Amino acid sequence: MLWELICRVFHVPAYLVPTPSAIWIDTIKLIGPVSVHTLATTQTVLLGFLASLLVSLPLAVLITASPAIANTIYPFLVLTQSIPKVALAPILVVIFGSNELPRVVVTFLVAFFPLVLSIAAGITAVPPELIELGRACRASRWRELWRIRLPYAVPFIFSGLKAAITLSVVGAVVGEFVNADRGLGYLIVTSTAFFQVPLAWGALVLLSLLGIILFQAVVIVEQVFFPWAIADDKQVA
Amino acid sequence: MIVLDHVAKTFVTRGGEEVVAMSDVSLEVGRNEFVCLVGPSGCGKSTLLRLVAGLVPPTGGTVSIGGAAVTEPRDDTGIVFQAPTLLPWASILDNVLFPLDMMGKLDAAGRERARDLLTLVGLAGFEGKYPRELSGGMQQRAGICRALVHDPDILLMDEPFGALDALTREELTVELMRIWQERPKTILFVTHSIPEAVLLADRVVVMSPRPGRVAEIINVALPRPRDFDMEARSEFQDATRRIRALIFGDRGARGR
Numbered sequence: 241m242l243w244e245l246i247c248r249v250f251h252v253p254a255y256l257v258p259t260p261s262a263i264w265i266d267t268i269k270l271i272g273p274v275s276v277h278t279l280a281t282t283q284t285v286l287l288g289f290l291a292s293l294l295v296s297l298p299l300a301v302l303i304t305a306s307p308a309i310a311n312t313i314y315p316f317l318v319l320t321q322s323i324p325k326v327a328l329a330p331i332l333v334v335i336f337g338s339n340e341l342p343r344v345v346v347t348f349l350v351a352f353f354p355l356v357l358s359i360a361a362g363i364t365a366v367p368p369e370l371i372e373l374g375r376a377c378r379a380s381r382w383r384e385l386w387r388i389r390l391p392y393a394v395p396f397i398f399s400g401l402k403a404a405i406t407l408s409v410v411g412a413v414v415g416e417f418v419n420a421d422r423g424l425g426y427l428i429v430t431s432t433a434f435f436q437v438p439l440a441w442g443a444l445v446l447l448s449l450l451g452i453i454l455f456q457a458v459v460i461v462e463q464v465f466f467p468w469a470i471a472d473d474k475q476v477a
Numbered sequence: 478m479i480v481l482d483h484v485a486k487t488f489v490t491r492g493g494e495e496v497v498a499m500s501d502v503s504l505e506v507g508r509n510e511f512v513c514l515v516g517p518s519g520c521g522k523s524t525l526l527r528l529v530a531g532l533v534p535p536t537g538g539t540v541s542i543g544g545a546a547v548t549e550p551r552d553d554t555g556i557v558f559q560a561p562t563l564l565p566w567a568s569i570l571d572n573v574l575f576p577l578d579m580m581g582k583l584d585a586a587g588r589e590r591a592r593d594l595l596t597l598v599g600l601a602g603f604e605g606k607y608p609r610e611l612s613g614g615m616q617q618r619a620g621i622c623r624a625l626v627h628d629p630d631i632l633l634m635d636e637p638f639g640a641l642d643a644l645t646r647e648e649l650t651v652e653l654m655r656i657w658q659e660r661p662k663t664i665l666f667v668t669h670s671i672p673e674a675v676l677l678a679d680r681v682v683v684m685s686p687r688p689g690r691v692a693e694i695i696n697v698a699l700p701r702p703r704d705f706d707m708e709a710r711s712e713f714q715d716a717t718r719r720i721r722a723l724i725f726g727d728r729g730a731r732g733r
Contacts, residue, residue, distance in 0.1 A: 367562050369559075369560060370562050372532055373556065373558075373562070373575075373579075375550060376532060376576075377576045378549065378550050378579075379579040387578075388564075391564070391566050392564075394566070466566070468607055468609070
């Protein structure tokens with residue numbers, strides 16, 4: 241409301257900051273193509289997010305298995321994080337071709353690092369008594385991992401997943417900026433190029449909404465499947 | 478039952494330094510005997526417990542149970558830790574069953590035994606609850622059930638009541654004596670509390686630190702069943718005074 245009022249009272253030009261009503265009208269006008277773009281971005285985000293989870297879990301298990309492995313893997317992890325993803329994206333397009341893959345890879349690269357760190361932290365945060373109890377029962381290392389360490393890490397995994405899902409949205413947009421024929425990031429690039437500023441703002445709003453909805457989805461999954469982890473989560477955060 | 482013969486344990490710290498946790502400890506514990514280990518921090522009482530549990534190997538001497546040397550954790554020992562360390566994602570019943578599950582021996586008889594144990598410690602009706610819904614004292618009761626679920630001959634308790642408030646502590650002390658009376662076990666019980674040790678034990682092993690060793694073994698002549706009213710009796714007073722003298726005596730003498 242205040243936004244709308246300020247824009248109208250001070251006659252802010254629409255190409256600088258459009259009014260909410262203008263954003264709404266321009267976005268609704270193109271609701272068909274806009275929803276296609278939204279779906280495309282959602283797909284990239286989810287694929288990248290899923291890839292982060294599938295890679296981070298075994299990676300974290302490896303890192304925590306022995307200090308030697310950790311010392312081997314960590315430099316590579318830090319290297320992947322120090323490369324600017326925006327700079328890497330065009331190179332990935334050359335390598336993988338102009339399709340969905342480089343976008344998913346960029347999303348993955350942006351999102352997986354905090355996930356690895358929090359899962360590794362969770363696996364090592366198990367009280368030593370529980371590990372001793374497992375050993376006293378002569379449980380194998382595999383059983384110890386599955387029955388004690390990984391369940392114990394669930395609250396940590398979820399705090400990592402919450403970070404990863406928001407970063408996935410960032411990653412997907414970076415990927416779309418560089419190479420895409422669809423997606424909300426692509427929509428922002430093209431609409432600003434043609435001075436359709438309200439449409440670009442509409443895409444921006446949709447991206448924020450997408451981030452919030454996906455974040456809430458992770459929260460709900462945690463509440464439904466791991467209600468016991470919520471109380472512990474406070475200690476993690 | 479349990480025999481420690483000139484046992485020594487040296488740890489190597491991360492910096493490569495050697496720390497002697499225990500040197501030349503010899504101790505025999507008879508079947509169904511209740512033995513308490515008392516001593517200041519660093520006297521190796523927790524280490525002794527872990528040696529008997531087979532969780533750490535001795536660096537000198539031998540630890541044996543029923544004539545067989547302990548080289549790895551055995552099925553006939555159960556452990557209770559200072560913190561209940563229940564699994565937050567499992568119900569109380571599943572927590573109690575956890576050792577059986579880890580050993581791959583989960584069966585109907587085990588479930589039956591777990592329910593019996595929960596009834597024995599006054600937790601009947603709490604099988605489906607989760608640890609966070611229970612008080613600290615109730616959690617530790619469940620921890621004791623967990624240690625007993627595979628029906629071990631030996632119960633190792635590492636300051637099991639150390640994290641509880643004083644009232645709950647007294648309550649569980651009496652409770653433990655009742656459980657021990659109903660289900661006789663060989664119990665090795667580590668504690669910082671001298672009255673607790675005297676009240677519980679047939680014999681109190683007083684240990685001294687740096688390096689950990691046995692200072693003296695005190696026989697407690699109190700009749701059973703025991704309760705906290707016995708604190709006024711002369712046998713109780715004599716035993717606690719003697720233990721205090723052993724632990725603090727040195728320091729007092731040096732001060733003068």
